[in-house]
Amino acid sequence: MASIRIIPEKCVGCKLCVASCPFGAIKVVNKKAVIMDNCTLCGACVSSCKFFAIDFIKDEMGPSVDLSAYKGVWIFAEQKESIASNVALELLGEGRKLADKLGVELSAVLIGEKPDSAAQVLIAHGADNVYVVDDPTLRDFNDESYTDVFAQLIRTYKPEIVLMGATAYGRSLAPRVASRIGTGLTADCTGLQIDDESKILMQTRPAFGGNLMATIICPNHRPQMSSVRPKVMKPIPADPSRKGNIIRPEINIPAVTSTKVTPVTDNNGKMVNLAEADIIVSCGRGMGDPKNLKLVEELAEVLGAGIGASRAVVDSGWIEYNHQVGQTGKTVGPKVYFACGISGAVQHLAGMSSSDTIIAINKDPDAPIFKIATFGIVGDALEVLPALIKEFRERL
Numbered sequence: 001m002a003s004i005r006i007i008p009e010k011c012v013g014c015k016l017c018v019a020s021c022p023f024g025a026i027k028v029v030n031k032k033a034v035i036m037d038n039c040t041l042c043g044a045c046v047s048s049c050k051f052f053a054i055d056f057i058k059d060e061m062g063p064s065v066d067l068s069a070y071k072g073v074w075i076f077a078e079q080k081e082s083i084a085s086n087v088a089l090e091l092l093g094e095g096r097k098l099a100d101k102l103g104v105e106l107s108a109v110l111i112g113e114k115p116d117s118a119a120q121v122l123i124a125h126g127a128d129n130v131y132v133v134d135d136p137t138l139r140d141f142n143d144e145s146y147t148d149v150f151a152q153l154i155r156t157y158k159p160e161i162v163l164m165g166a167t168a169y170g171r172s173l174a175p176r177v178a179s180r181i182g183t184g185l186t187a188d189c190t191g192l193q194i195d196d197e198s199k200i201l202m203q204t205r206p207a208f209g210g211n212l213m214a215t216i217i218c219p220n221h222r223p224q225m226s227s228v229r230p231k232v233m234k235p236i237p238a239d240p241s242r243k244g245n246i247i248r249p250e251i252n253i254p255a256v257t258s259t260k261v262t263p264v265t266d267n268n269g270k271m272v273n274l275a276e277a278d279i280i281v282s283c284g285r286g287m288g289d290p291k292n293l294k295l296v297e298e299l300a301e302v303l304g305a306g307i308g309a310s311r312a313v314v315d316s317g318w319i320e321y322n323h324q325v326g327q328t329g330k331t332v333g334p335k336v337y338f339a340c341g342i343s344g345a346v347q348h349l350a351g352m353s354s355s356d357t358i359i360a361i362n363k364d365p366d367a368p369i370f371k372i373a374t375f376g377i378v379g380d381a382l383e384v385l386p387a388l389i390k391e392f393r394e395r396l
């Protein structure tokens with residue numbers, strides 16, 4: 001069990017720790033810091049003390065710890081304006097399989113301001129329980145407060161598996177929670193399975209530039225935590241008649257955080273969200289010049305598609321990083337993916353090969369992209385794209 005204490009001989013009463021505590025759980029009495037009962041053992045104050053007067057002992061788990069106290073599969077249900085994100089539904093689809101295999105319940109954690117309307121959707125997509133943490137300060141994602149809330153939930157309810165989306169929010173939250181709890185995290189998993197004998201979660205992810213698949217286990221710590229990129233797992237169809245429990249846990253909501261979310265603006269404007277797009281038109285170095293990207297934009301506009309890019313194009317400064325598809329960019333899985341002047345390097349394929357239909361345009365008939373393309377057009381993209389735009393304009 002984690003513990004915290006002030007070392008009186010070292011404490012000089014400087015009060016630095018008081019401001020660092022998000023829960024207002026430290027006061028200074030007679031020039032000595034005192035930890036109060038509402039301390040959640042979050043550990044945030046430790047680094048604030050320049051005199052090493054705070055002795056914080058993390059949860060130490062090992063083979064001697066009773067791992068059987070941890071039960072159930074959890075997913076973090078990202079939501080925006082009380083609408084569950086697609087990745088939350090995808091995680092539920094995968095979580096359902098794991099929970100059924102283990103014979104345990106599947107729960108979703110829903111954090112926000114009045115996020116309740118998403119709860120029924122989560123139940124319809126497979127959740128047995130939804131833990132709802134509702135507070136006006138949680139309206140927008142905030143790493144610090146979401147981490148505090150999530151860590152408290154884990155300490156109280158002890159799930160054995162926690163899955164999060166490898167989205168901008170999930171990538172920030174998952175490592176913070178894992179570190180706070182003192183467990184491991186396998187990021188960007190592409191496969192999750194329960195080992196038949198040990199019942200341990202087998203977390204598979206690409207390693208060494210996608211050249212081999214590593215399966216990682218977390219045998220001595222709980223929960224076993226994984227993040228999964230959007231579009232990698234499949235949701236199960238919604239069943240509106242499914243019943244589940246909505247649980248409202250008593251949680252200490254951090255009163256102070258050192259980061260503040262200023263009004264959120266969508267700088268993508270009308271841009272289609274790549275991770276959720278049904279059609280993507282992607283450009284590679286073969287487009288030859290940034291001015292030629294207007295052809296890609298035009299085809300995307302006609303089709304109502306998102307615009308993707310290879311890293312070569314992003315590195316050249318032709319387009320912003322948030323368009324990059326691949327191992328170090330976004331993972332996408334649209335119905336149709338146009339690869340225009342993209343060679344098909346393994347790092348690019350890692351982000352788009354699960355697309356339903358891949359249409360490759362490349363002037364080199366031996367380009368690797370043709371090996372995974374559903375339809376290949378051997379030709380100059382600067383001639384093929386105008387022809388496609390004209391044809392689609394006439395037909396759509």
Ligand SMILES: Cc1cc2nc3c(=O)[nH]c(=O)nc-3n(C[C@H](O)[C@H](O)[C@H](O)COP(=O)(O)OP(=O)(O)OC[C@H]3O[C@@H](n4cnc5c(N)ncnc54)[C@H](O)[C@@H]3O)c2cc1C
Pocket residue numbers: 209283284285286287288309310311312313324325326327328329330340341342343344345346347348351361362363364367379380381382
């Ligand atoms: C650790 C690491 C991570 C990486 N992560 C990513 C990633 O996330 N995403 C990513 O995309 N890459 C990534 N890369 C880079 C990757 O290895 C490739 O270098 C990159 O994908 C190549 O981009 P490209 O296909 O646009 O360019 P090129 O490989 O230069 O290919 C250009 C293609 O265009 C064709 N072409 C030329 N002119 C025309 C024309 N007029 N019409 C039609 N076709 C034409 C050529 O035949 C060629 O096949 C990563 C690399 C490393 C080492």
Ligand code: SF4
Pocket residue numbers: 006010011012013014015016017018028032033048049050051052053054
């Ligand atoms: S920051 Fe350290 S020295 Fe200062 S009051 Fe807190 S515990 Fe004492």
Ligand code: SF4
Pocket residue numbers: 004020021022023024025026035036038039040041042043044045046
């Ligand atoms: S709640 Fe966190 S920051 Fe506050 S005293 Fe306890 S461990 Fe320190």
